[in-house]
Amino acid sequence: MSRWLVTGAAGMLATELVGRLRAAGEPVLALCRDELDLRDGSAVHHLVSACRPDIVVNCAAWTGVDDAETREAEALAVNGHGVRTLAEACERLGARMIQPSTDYVFDGTALDPYPEDAPASPVNAYGRTKLAGERAVLEVLPETGYVVRTAWLYGATGKNFVRTIAAIERSRPVLDVVDDQIGPPTWAGDLATGIVELGRTEPPPGIYHATNSGQTSWYGFAREIFTLVGADPGRVTPVSTKEFARPAPRPAYSVLGHERWSRAGLPPMRDWREALQASEVLVSG
Numbered sequence: 001m002s003r004w005l006v007t008g009a010a011g012m013l014a015t016e017l018v019g020r021l022r023a024a025g026e027p028v029l030a031l032c033r034d035e036l037d038l039r040d041g042s043a044v045h046h047l048v049s050a051c052r053p054d055i056v057v058n059c060a061a062w063t064g065v066d067d068a069e070t071r072e073a074e075a076l077a078v079n080g081h082g083v084r085t086l087a088e089a090c091e092r093l094g095a096r097m098i099q100p101s102t103d104y105v106f107d108g109t110a111l112d113p114y115p116e117d118a119p120a121s122p123v124n125a126y127g128r129t130k131l132a133g134e135r136a137v138l139e140v141l142p143e144t145g146y147v148v149r150t151a152w153l154y155g156a157t158g159k160n161f162v163r164t165i166a167a168i169e170r171s172r173p174v175l176d177v178v179d180d181q182i183g184p185p186t187w188a189g190d191l192a193t194g195i196v197e198l199g200r201t202e203p204p205p206g207i208y209h210a211t212n213s214g215q216t217s218w219y220g221f222a223r224e225i226f227t228l229v230g231a232d233p234g235r236v237t238p239v240s241t242k243e244f245a246r247p248a249p250r251p252a253y254s255v256l257g258h259e260r261w262s263r264a265g266l267p268p269m270r271d272w273r274e275a276l277q278a279s280e281v282l283v284s285g
Helices: 012-023 041-051 072-093 125-140 161-169 188-201 218-228 259-263 272-279
Strands: 004-007 028-031 055-058 096-102 145-150 175-178 206-209 236-239
Touching: 004 012, 012 028, 012 188, 041 072, 055 072, 055 188, 072 096, 072 125, 096 125, 096 188, 125 145, 125 206, 145 188, 161 175, 161 218, 175 218, 188 272, 206 259, 218 236, 218 272
Parallel strands: 004 028, 004 055, 055 096, 096 145, 145 206, 175 236
Antiparallel strands: none
């Protein structure tokens, strides 16, 4: 049985991950940002050395995509430099490290799902900082480092698309949602299950893609949410990205291929619609 350390424990993915580890009887230390700040290098090295985990899952991250456009150095301090520090602490101890990452490392111009070895080309500051973290893990831990990219993540806690749309449905008669960005909605609970399995089976190190299967647009996703809460999906209106300007550009296509995940013998993640129904996020949200 492995000893796990999960950083960013108050976050959406970490909450699901820690819950699954504890339910399985795995020893896990879960630390929030006020208990471990990745920007404090000495604290990172001291804590990792003291608790001696076998597996570190770094769920700590700067997640403000739009804010990163004007505060890239601050985002990089967490998503890039902080990740490198944690990887170096794992290297000293001999621990494995799993680094969740994002579809935002790609530019979104593909027409088919991105394979794990596709060239990265982020179109926004957030993507650049996450890519810096990926590279840090792979450089420092070539034999024991894992990058797990996901996309369109949602869960029962924190700010995410599912909870936001469900709340808006109760307050607006009509909702405009972007219809020209395509991706795979992914439940944090299913991703957490996949990460636990990856940690247990110890496949070859490197980059893995882990999302629920299938794809849709944000518009299609919103319509499904409306349907599941018993609302009329006709109240959702499609709009273009140009009509819904954001400070940070988004990839138009975020579907990720799962070839390495499959080759490693890891269980495939179910269709996004099935996952959304099973998640009960709409009940809790």
